[in-house]
Amino acid sequence: MGEKKKLRVAVDAMGGDHAPSEIIKGALQAARQFGLDIIFTGDKTKVEQELGQNDVSGVSVEVVHTSQVIQDTEQPAIAVMKKPDSSIAVAMKLVKEGRADAMVSAGPTGAVMVAALQYLGPLPGVDRPVMGGPFLQLAPKTVVLDLGANVGCQPYHLVNFAVIGTVMAKTFYGIENPRVGLLNVGAEEGKGDPLSKEAYNLLKKSGLNFIGNVEGLDIPLGKADVIVCDGFTGNIIVKFSESLGQVVKNWLISNLKDVAGIEQKADMLYRLMSPGAVMGGGPMLGINGVVAKAHGRSRAPQIAGTIQQAKIAYDADFVSMLRNELERVKNIFETK
Amino acid sequence: MGEKKKLRVAVDAMGGDHAPSEIIKGALQAARQFGLDIIFTGDKTKVEQELGQNDVSGVSVEVVHTSQVIQDTEQPAIAVMKKPDSSIAVAMKLVKEGRADAMVSAGPTGAVMVAALQYLGPLPGVDRPVMGGPFLQLAPKTVVLDLGANVGCQPYHLVNFAVIGTVMAKTFYGIENPRVGLLNVGAEEGKGDPLSKEAYNLLKKSGLNFIGNVEGLDIPLGKADVIVCDGFTGNIIVKFSESLGQVVKNWLISNLKDVAGIEQKADMLYRLMSPGAVMGGGPMLGINGVVAKAHGRSRAPQIAGTIQQAKIAYDADFVSMLRNELERVKNIFETK
Numbered sequence: 321m322g323e324k325k326k327l328r329v330a331v332d333a334m335g336g337d338h339a340p341s342e343i344i345k346g347a348l349q350a351a352r353q354f355g356l357d358i359i360f361t362g363d364k365t366k367v368e369q370e371l372g373q374n375d376v377s378g379v380s381v382e383v384v385h386t387s388q389v390i391q392d393t394e395q396p397a398i399a400v401m402k403k404p405d406s407s408i409a410v411a412m413k414l415v416k417e418g419r420a421d422a423m424v425s426a427g428p429t430g431a432v433m434v435a436a437l438q439y440l441g442p443l444p445g446v447d448r449p450v451m452g453g454p455f456l457q458l459a460p461k462t463v464v465l466d467l468g469a470n471v472g473c474q475p476y477h478l479v480n481f482a483v484i485g486t487v488m489a490k491t492f493y494g495i496e497n498p499r500v501g502l503l504n505v506g507a508e509e510g511k512g513d514p515l516s517k518e519a520y521n522l523l524k525k526s527g528l529n530f531i532g533n534v535e536g537l538d539i540p541l542g543k544a545d546v547i548v549c550d551g552f553t554g555n556i557i558v559k560f561s562e563s564l565g566q567v568v569k570n571w572l573i574s575n576l577k578d579v580a581g582i583e584q585k586a587d588m589l590y591r592l593m594s595p596g597a598v599m600g601g602g603p604m605l606g607i608n609g610v611v612a613k614a615h616g617r618s619r620a621p622q623i624a625g626t627i628q629q630a631k632i633a634y635d636a637d638f639v640s641m642l643r644n645e646l647e648r649v650k651n652i653f654e655t656k
Numbered sequence: 657m658g659e660k661k662k663l664r665v666a667v668d669a670m671g672g673d674h675a676p677s678e679i680i681k682g683a684l685q686a687a688r689q690f691g692l693d694i695i696f697t698g699d700k701t702k703v704e705q706e707l708g709q710n711d712v713s714g715v716s717v718e719v720v721h722t723s724q725v726i727q728d729t730e731q732p733a734i735a736v737m738k739k740p741d742s743s744i745a746v747a748m749k750l751v752k753e754g755r756a757d758a759m760v761s762a763g764p765t766g767a768v769m770v771a772a773l774q775y776l777g778p779l780p781g782v783d784r785p786v787m788g789g790p791f792l793q794l795a796p797k798t799v800v801l802d803l804g805a806n807v808g809c810q811p812y813h814l815v816n817f818a819v820i821g822t823v824m825a826k827t828f829y830g831i832e833n834p835r836v837g838l839l840n841v842g843a844e845e846g847k848g849d850p851l852s853k854e855a856y857n858l859l860k861k862s863g864l865n866f867i868g869n870v871e872g873l874d875i876p877l878g879k880a881d882v883i884v885c886d887g888f889t890g891n892i893i894v895k896f897s898e899s900l901g902q903v904v905k906n907w908l909i910s911n912l913k914d915v916a917g918i919e920q921k922a923d924m925l926y927r928l929m930s931p932g933a934v935m936g937g938g939p940m941l942g943i944n945g946v947v948a949k950a951h952g953r954s955r956a957p958q959i960a961g962t963i964q965q966a967k968i969a970y971d972a973d974f975v976s977m978l979r980n981e982l983e984r985v986k987n988i989f990e991t992k
Contacts, residue, residue: 458903471841472849505807505891513808513888536895540903552849553889555841557896559872564897564929567794567876568904571925579915589907593900 326357326380327634329627330411330420333362333370334389335427336616336623343426344370346623351379353624354631359420361386361407386410392616396430400438408432412439415609422610422630426618433469436607443639445480445646446606451551452485453602454493455558455595459542461493464503465605466548467595468555475518476653478502478548482528483645484605485546491636492603492629493545501534501544503553508533515550523548526649558595565593602626603633606642610634662693662716663970665963666747666756669698669706670725671763672959673952679762680706682959687715689960690967695756697722697743722746728952732766736774744768748775751945758946758966762954769805772943779975781816781982782942787887788821789938790829791894791931795878797829800839801941802884803931804891811854812989814838814884818864819981820941821882827972828939828965829881837870837880839889844869851886859884862985894931901929938962939969942978946970 331347333340340362347358357380360367364385371381388403390396400409408427412435414420425432433449442448452465463485470477482500489498502520504512509520511533523530534544539557549557572586579585604611610633614626633639667683669676676698687694693716696703700721707717724739726732736745744763748771750756761768769785778784788801799821806813818836825834838856840848845856847869859866870880875893885893905926912918940947946969950962969975 456900458900458907468841503892505804505888513886516888536892536897537899539896540900549892550849552841552852553892556839556872556885556889556893560875560893560896561872561900563873564792564794564876564900568925568929571794571928572908575921575924576912576915579912585911588911589904592907593904 326355327422327631328357328359328420329630330359330361330414330423331627332407332411332423332425332427333360333367334386334407335425336614336618338619339426340366340370342619343623345374346618346620347627348374348376348379348381349620350624350627351381354628356627356631358382359384359414361410361414363387384410384414390427390431392428394428394431396428396434399431400434408435409439412436412611415611416440422612422634424612424614424623424627424630426614426616426623426626428616429613432611432613433604436604436609436611440607440609440611443606443608443643443646445476445650447477449607450481450484450605451554452481452488452605456540456561457592458540461489461495462539462542462545462547463489463493464539464547464549464554464557466551466554467558468551470551471555472552473515473550475515475522478515478519478550479522479526479649480606480646481548482523482526482530482546483649484642485548486528487638487642487645488603488605489545491638491641492632495545497529498545499531500528500546500548501531501538503547503549504533504535506533507535519548522653525652527652528649562594565590568593603629603638608639608643610639662691663758663967664693664695664756665966666695666697666750666759667963668743668747668759668761668763669696669703670722670743671761671768671952672950672954674955675762676702676706678955679959681710682954682956683760683963684710684712684715684717685956686960686963687717690964692963692967694718695720695750697746697750699723720746720750726763726767728764730764730767732764732770735767736770744771745775748772748947751947752776758948758970760948760950760959760963760966762950762952762959762962764952765949768947768949769940772940772945772947776943776945776947779942779944779979779982781812781986783813785943786817786820786941787890788817788824788941792876792897793928794876797825797831798875798878798881798883799825799829799834800875800883800885800890800893802887802890803894804887806887807891808888809851809886811851811858814851814855814886815858815862815985816942816982817884818859818862818866818882819985820978821884822864823974823978823981824939824941825881827974827977828968831881833865834881835867836864836882836884837867837874839883839885840869840871842869843871855884858989861988863988864985898930901926904929939965939974944975944979946975
């Protein structure tokens with residue numbers, strides 16, 4: 321067995337609330353810890369200045385200068401189109417051209433998504449990247465998707481989410497034969513709106529480990545390993561949960577104010593209920609390439625963690641597995 | 657001003673987990689407290705036996721014998737059709753025939769709904785009764801509807817929910833000009849699935865106090881007085897919240913086990929998060945008559961509380977107000 325080629329990660333040095341300093345620190349940390357090569361995209365002067373303040377010995381670091389940055393306030397599609405020399409776009413191009421194996425950014429989600437679609441493209445059968453993961457840390461291995469990127473789905477979208485969730489649960493959470501549930505208003509077959517009914521029929525034939533409908537109450541209980549829903553429902557639940565977590569935290573602090581350390585406990589519970597506080601990073605699902613998005617608020621450890629996610633995806637051949645599974649399922653329905 | 661006629665309430669004595677004893681106790685309590693006449697429907701022998709064990713002095717009580725009871729396990733539509741002499745159906749008929757002014761039951765929700773539709777009918781523009789109310793006691797004056805009865809809505813359904821919620825917020829919560837929000841995936845106009853987009857346009861023209869889109873995070877914050885959504889989304893949120901409340905309760909008990917009285921505090925919080933624990937009863941919305949449903953688990957105080965809700969609805973002329981508002985909105989769209 322020959323020596324494995326080192327993974328080359330293109331890191332957007334300019335994206336995120338604490339860019340470039342925390343991005344660069346985190347990337348260097350990951351490079352050392354996981355044995356990676358890093359290519360930063362961003363303002364060369366700023367990046368090199370920052371690198372000068374860190375220990376880069378023994379780490380292979382390259383900087384590709386970019387003249388543009390996409391801001392959080394910009395309309396993503398327009399910003400990506402108008403800024404081909406942005407740090408996000410250039411990092412994507414490095415992956416596209418085979419100069420990097422993966423791309424990581426803490427920049428605006430919409431812009432990363434649009435750039436991923438434009439430069440790397442979606443996997444077959446996927447219309448746009450899927451947002452998903454174990455959003456509720458009280459059920460830390462239950463992958464829920466879509467969480468808001470795909471609103472107004474067709475039944476086949478839900479089947480694709482199930483495929484993506486299954487591959488994700490296997491790759492990232494080591495679940496051998498993930499149980500897939502369809503989020504619905506009742507447990508029995510035949511329940512729900514037209515989308516649910518048709519998706520149920522497709523999922524039954526999908527060859528996935530489909531366990532039928534699951535209800536809202538089953539999410540915190542982790543009844544399935546993968547729970548699929550329209551991004552409309554997913555978005556509402558995720559935001560509801562985060563806000564409820566905040567209200568619960570405040571309630572605990574004011575109702576148990578004599579308990580020592582209640583602020584810390586209440587905050588811990590908030591984090592368990594809040595996807596925003598914990599979804600530090602994850603792979604962008606359904607893209608023809610390894611792209612991992614870090615939360616905008618990320619500091620060095622979260623950046624390193626997101627780069628690790630990219631490494632896991634790369635090492636497990638996540639994108640090929642996903643492509644094959646999407647094609648397998650597509651063939652089932654096309655030959656019927 | 658002449659003496660006001662006493663309100664006559666038909667009470668299903670056989671429905672609910674603690675029927676008939678707790679139903680009868682609660683109804684007698686309400687009769688005395690609010691000055692009502694009660695007509696019980698149910699097995700005459702059982703009801704009279706129970707009445708014999710209570711003080712009925714000064715209360716006008718009548719018993720209408722019924723030979724059938726609808727069970728929780730039965731398919732509602734079939735049960736209502738096959739059991740015209742059930743305690744639920746007969747109570748509805750008393751209202752229909754003008755022998756009672758309102759009907760209260762703790763029986764199976766589906767059966768009460770079907771019987772209400774069959775014997776009293778829906779208000780114009782309403783396809784089936786709407787389930788709604790302030791489901792989250794952390795935001796105790798925010799009416800959310802529909803919570804699961806209407807799945808797969810058309811845009812005009814959401815407008816009707818907004819009308820119903822507005823009249824409900826005025827009548828039951830004393831809110832003068834209730835702010836109506838459309839539950840959606842983003843705050844800006846133009847967001848969401850086709851249903852949301854079209855409902856947004858209709859709500860803008862409805863003459864209601866429409867404040868635009870609200871998000872999942874706005875529910876616990878009580879950002880609107882009335883929040884409308886498809887029953888699919890509503891059902892998922894309500895069940896998610898209840899289950900999350902249970903998980904949070906368990907987490908607190910195990911993570912703060914040294915705190916004196918933590919079980920009680922945790923249970924209090926659970927009840928604030930759990931619609932099931934607090935939705936003791938409420939008016940059935942969109943029915944051409946005053947029907948109030950008590951939770952199956954209700955004991956005497958909850959039965960009395962539900963009867964009080966029926967009295968509030970009756971005294972405020974809730975059904976007429978609702979009919980007029982539904983017609984007003986219908987006319988707006990028909991003349992455009």
